[in-house]
Amino acid sequence: xxxxxxxxFHRLLDRxxxxxxxxxxxxxxxVIGAVLTQNTAWRNVERAIENLKRSNLxxxxxxxxxxxxxxxENIKPAGFFNQKASYLKNIAAFFCQHGGxxxxxxxxxxxxxxxxxxxxxxxxxxADSILLYVFDRPIFVVDAYTKxxxxxxxxxxxxxxxxxxxxxxxNLPCDVGLFKxxxxxxxxxxxxxxxxxxxxxxxxxxxxx
DNA sequence: CACCAGGAATGTA
DNA sequence: TACATTCATGGT
Numbered sequence: 001x002x003x004x005x006x007x008x009f010h011r012l013l014d015r016x017x018x019x020x021x022x023x024x025x026x027x028x029x030x031v032i033g034a035v036l037t038q039n040t041a042w043r044n045v046e047r048a049i050e051n052l053k054r055s056n057l058x059x060x061x062x063x064x065x066x067x068x069x070x071x072x073e074n075i076k077p078a079g080f081f082n083q084k085a086s087y088l089k090n091i092a093a094f095f096c097q098h099g100g101x102x103x104x105x106x107x108x109x110x111x112x113x114x115x116x117x118x119x120x121x122x123x124x125x126x127a128d129s130i131l132l133y134v135f136d137r138p139i140f141v142v143d144a145y146t147k148x149x150x151x152x153x154x155x156x157x158x159x160x161x162x163x164x165x166x167x168x169x170x171n172l173p174c175d176v177g178l179f180k181x182x183x184x185x186x187x188x189x190x191x192x193x194x195x196x197x198x199x200x201x202x203x204x205x206x207x208x209x
Numbered sequence: 210c211a212c213c214a215g216g217a218a219t220g221t222a
Numbered sequence: 223t224a225c226a227t228t229c230a231t232g233g234t
Binding site: 040043044047048076077080084 | 232
């Protein structure tokens, strides 16, 4: 198992090189993007973030003080704008209540994860994305692409989030940089092949099937 | 026209 | 616990 996961990582890395995720200018923007991208194409998230930047609302403080309807209007391209506007408000308030990034960064990872999960609008993937890419904690992010990859290569047939997360974390060196890069490469590869080419011909993981 | 995209909350049995 | 439904825009 361990060898397979490391083999996959190196094949992806050889093909695409470092991705240096998350694609954002600030930590606040990562949090915002993590919510906006829930079940949504990243292209549409980019439009929403452009709107927020133009309105000077692309920060947690900005979201805190923004009018909810203005917020909705800005993030409309990302879909589910009624829910996501509330979610963003919840998360911005949460950060504010706990002393912002520096305040929350004092907490241990397990505690911080539970607190993030208690915020309405933050599920497992969003929480782990924030833990990994904002707080630099060694947590493996599992998304639809990750589940599909493991299923396709017969590594794990169950689609349970915690199960899949454990498979990665128990069989890889516990390294923040590795976890960041691995998840980024899985997304990159999925967008490159599995999406546009159903047969996955030319995919760097072809030999593993 | 249908289907999907870097999910999560809510309701039902 | 295990599923089903809802949320919404833009691309293919």
